[in-house]
Structures are given as structure tokens and as C-alpha cells.
Amino acid sequence: MRWIGTLGLLSLLALPVQAAIDPFEFDHPEQRQRYHALIDELRCPTCQNQNIAESNATLANDLRQRVYTMVMDNHPDSEIRNFMVQRYGDFVTYRPPVKPLTWLLWFGPFVALLIVTIALAIWIRQRNAEPPPQIDATDRERLSRVLAKHSGDS
């Protein structure tokens, strides 16, 4: 009966099974790769926050079909991406293009970082430029007395 246990343990080593059934056939592995890269990158307009690879919406299905046809017709990736953007807008791509409308999105964080760095530098310089607090002669004498007394304690 020991072999059953061994078998059970061995089954834990099984690789996760790819459950997705790909209804499409490709002539080259390169086409399959392009197809998958594209549907991963395109966002489903109906079911937001899913790409068209994940979504079960009929529209996502139609768009996968269209991407497949275009890949098989040897359209370059950029053309397929443009095709979608021209119909569904920048929304369909998870990588928005750099243009005046998206400048804030792309460069905003760096600008904010720059501003904060400059502000921090100014603040630190100012703090260092401040003269150290002054104490007068009587205070200084008192201080050295206290310090002398306590250094004797330890």
C-alpha cells in the first residue's frame, strides 16, 4: 500500500495544467506568441479591468477573433494596436500613448519627485545655514559644572 502514498506525493509535483482551450490554429509559433501578447495587452471595452484575453464577454471574443485574423494576415503589431485604438480609443490599450493629454500621467510623478527633492534640498540648506543656538558665559560655566559632576558618577 506504500506505493499509493508515493503516488499521492508524486502527484503534488504535477505542473499546473493549462486549462484554456485555444480555438485558433497558427502556422508558426511566432504568430501564436504575437496573438497572445496582443490579447494580453488589449483591454476589453465592455468588461473594464480585464484584458480581452481574460474576458468572456462576446465583444472580447469578437476582438480576439479580429486580432487572430489580423495576425494571420501578417499585419504588424503596431497596425493591430492602431486598429483598436482608432475604434475604441486609447482606453483599449493598457499602455497609453505619450501625448499632451497623457503628459500628466507619464511625467507627473517625475515632476512631483523633482519638486519634492528641490524643496527638501532648500529646507536642509536653510537648516544648516542657521547659526547654532548661542549661550552666554554664565550658562556655559553652569553647563561645564553639570557635565563635570555627572561624568564623575559613571
Next chain:
Amino acid sequence: MSPKRKRSLLLGLPLLGFVAVLVVLGSGLGRDPSLLPSVLIDRPLPEFQAQRLDDPEQWLSPADLHGDIALLNIWATWCPTCYQEHTFLNTLRERNVAIYGVNYKDDREAALNWLSQLGDPYRFNIDDPEGQLGIELGVYGAPETFLLDAQGTIRYRHVGALDEAVWEREFLPRIRQLEPQS
């Protein structure tokens, strides 16, 4: 600048930045994120060749929609909101609004039945059984209604049911702008 003023400026700037961020983010709060702007505004209707729903012998192209300021309504019998919207489309028809339809990813028989039972507000319907014209138009959910000018240029798109409120708020002002000044 006195140190005191400098200090208040240093403290004030982040506050100002914070308020700016609040305003920007706050303005987005009221918006419905599921409404996507159409990229086709002010562009001509995309090229297509499609059959007429009630007469498959007849092939339609964008030129068939030229001539009048018109609505292009994307609908299907499987779409509950389209059912809800249909009465208002009939009303618009009575007001002599030109409406063309795209029967989107639907069954021809079912669609013709629907029109004979609920009334037919359309000048004609374009049959789009595979949703190919839908993709050209960037349709992502029926019903959608496009406003076309007399040259067949897309002027506006509304996603969701058309009703009196939407009609008066979004469509009428645009139609008045498009109409030739007399």
C-alpha cells in the same frame, strides 16, 4: 523675503498641491467610468458593405445614410435596454426624426418580428449579424446611438437608452447647431 514668509511659502506649497490633487481627483468622482468617449466624433462613418435587414438582396453603404441629420441606433432583440428604449424611438419617429438602425449580432427573424410587434421607427436597418460594423463603430454595448449630420459625419455618440431627458440635453442642442441657419 523674510524667513517667516519663506517658511509659510514652504508650508503652503504642499497644501496647494494637495488641494490641486483633490480638485482633479474630485472632478473624476461624479463621472461614470463605464462611459467611453467615442473616437469617431467628427469623423465620417466608417466604410462598410452590409445587407439590409428586411431585404438581404439590397446592399448598403455609408452613402445610403447621407442627406439628412439622422440617428444611427445600434440595437438587438437580446438587449433589454433596447426594449426599454424602443417606445421612445417610436416617439421620435412621430416627430419626424430620421433614424437608421444597426441590428447588432442578432437573428434576422427575431429582429423582423420585434419590429412588426413593437413598431418600426427606422428608415431601414443594417444587418450586422457578426458585429463587424459594430467593431468599425467602436460599439461596446447596445444600445448606442450616433448623431450623424447630413454628410454622414458622426457628431455625437450616446451609450445606453435614449429617453426624453437625454434627447433634450444631448441631442437637441447639437441638432440645432447642425441645422442650416435660416
